[in-house]
Amino acid sequence: MKASRIAAAGAVAASAVLALSAPAFAHVSVQPEGTAAKGDYATVNFKVPNERDDASTTKLEVNFPTDHPLASVMPQPIDGWSVKVTESKLAKPLTLHGEKIDEAVTKVTWTASGKGIEPGFFQKFPLSIGALPEDTDELVFKAVQTYSNKEVVRWIEPQKEGEEEPENPAPVLALSAASETGHHGSAATADASDAKDTAQDTTEAASSSDSSDTTARVLGVVGIVVGAAGVAYGVLAGRRRTNA
Known part of the structure; x- marks a missing residue:
């Protein structure tokens, strides 16, 4: 009985505290x-x-x-x-x-x-x-x-x-x-970031351009070699026909 009464009293007190503190x-x-x-x-x-x-x-x-x-x-x-x-x-x-x-x-x-x-x-x-x-x-x-x-x-x-x-x-x-x-800091940071991205894009573009130039040169050299080989093969073939 005492325990139940104490529990009930505690619940009432808690409710009262919440009721009083809620408006605050x-x-x-x-x-x-x-x-x-x-x-x-x-x-x-x-x-x-x-x-x-x-x-x-x-x-x-x-x-x-x-x-x-x-x-x-x-x-x-x-x-x-x-x-x-x-x-x-x-x-x-x-x-x-x-x-x-x-x-x-x-x-x-x-x-x-x-x-x-x-x-x-x-x-x-x-x-x-x-x-x-x-x-x-x-x-x-x-x-x-x-x-x-x-x-x-x-x-x-x-x-x-x-x-x-x-x-x-x-x-x-x-x-x-x-x-x-x-509030200007964000804009400054964004400008700096944009500038960095632009520089990076420019570098990548330049790198891509250099790579393209190198590839073109290599293909050009390969073409010349293949062409020369073709000419040499033609000359040898002509000689074989003449000897025959």
Whole structure:
């Protein structure tokens, strides 16, 4: 009896812990595919779980930080969802690759054209963004999740250092240190590789040409020898007929 009661109490306690901890993990978050290096471009996914048992998520709005605006934001098409990218004028224009940019993306909105994210499921919303700022370690986004029953959940609360996670935390993208080559490194590597391939092709072509020339010369010499042998055979044959 004591053992069964202890086991039952343990199960109840475990269920309570899971129930209390679940909301902390079931919020809108953002993670990069690979790394999100400062000064580079990255593909990121906004992960949206459905927290309701009786409604589907039908809309997601992601607001971009205005203190670190991004000049390039491109969404990836998702079946069953339409997407709208909103741009706004910048109070302080950006200079990117020598060009002045006075507009940046301030919001991306996904709207379900079907059932949306049903209970018990989650959805990833991918974006290609850049160039990432070099003067901060993270980007804080504000997300608004709308359900089919018209309920709206605002994931907009910043995480304060030394404090517990807020009830509705804003998605935060951590930025890694800038790479040595930056986003130009891949292009430089590709150019070097192309140059190497071109040089190799040229060498192979030259080698093939030399081989062809050598083969032609050998065949020429063989032809001359065969021809001379034929002439000699003809002369000898003529002499034999005369003697006969």
